[in-house]
Amino acid sequence: MKEVQIQLNGEQRNVPEGMTIAALLEDLGISTGKVAVERNRTIEARSGFGQAELQAGDQLEIVRFVGGG
Numbered sequence: 001m002k003e004v005q006i007q008l009n010g011e012q013r014n015v016p017e018g019m020t021i022a023a024l025l026e027d028l029g030i031s032t033g034k035v036a037v038e039r040n041r042t043i044e045a046r047s048g049f050g051q052a053e054l055q056a057g058d059q060l061e062i063v064r065f066v067g068g069g
Helices: 021-028
Strands: 003-008 011-016 035-039 059-064
Touching (some): 021 035
Parallel strands (some): 003 059
Antiparallel strands (some): 003 011, 035 059
């Protein structure tokens, strides 16, 4: 399977071509319920994670929400 290179939280990473944001989060062990994803300086809607296919050169920032107090 062909791979594409993306930037994830400032680091280069190779992912399978056509991988979705949801699949990337699953691969990273991150629940989609408590996360925000910025793709190329635009916040991605959580409802679209399963359809948003990663492209070569995409720049992603993944932020996890953490509770505390």
